Amino acid sequence: MSPIHxxxxxxxxxxxxxxxxxxxxxxxxxxLPDESLQLVIIHHLLEIVPNPHRLLQESARLTSDEGCLIIFGWAPLGVAGLSRLSPGRGAGSRGVGSGEHRPSCVIGWHLWISESSG
Structure with missing residues (x-):
């Protein structure tokens, strides 16, 4: 049971x-202390933070062994994700097309979570 009720x-x-x-x-x-949360939700935050891998590490640190880590994000190969790859999104635009959040990174995050959980 989570110490935070x-x-x-x-x-x-x-x-x-x-x-x-x-x-x-x-x-x-x-x-917050390690493994202090039963439920951690990351809602479209990985697309905009400077270091998404560090955010995932921190989220995994906080999630208890019996807890759930839920991530909402743009499907990198879906309509919204692919539209973010277009060069017409303007300079300084963040997201899948910015280079650091390309579709291969999402696969890497998924693999990292899978390996960390078990």
């Missing part, structure tokens, strides 16, 4: 916090 919200800055009880810290250095 309530839902939590996270934000990287005070300005983005939606509630006074929001946990504020960098996404790859959450101020």
């Amino acid at each position: 309530h839902s939590m919200r996270w934000a990287p800055t005070v300005e983005l916090a939606e509630q006074p009880s929001t946990l504020i810290c960098p996404p790859d250095a959450l101020a």
Whole structure:
């Protein structure tokens, strides 16, 4: 059973916090003990953080052995993912087409999670 018995919200800055009880810290250095969460949800965050592998490591660290790590992201080979590969998205655009989040990275993340879990 998780030592944290309530839902939590996270934000990287005070300005983005939606509630006074929001946990504020960098996404790859959450101020929580190892294996302290039963459920960790990453919702379209891997596409925008500078170091998605570090975020995955941190998420795995926080997820208890009996817990679940759920990742929502763009399907890199789906319609939305492929549209992000187009050069017309503008300079500085992030996501699959930015180079560091190419489809092969998503496969690498999946393999890393599979190996880490078991």
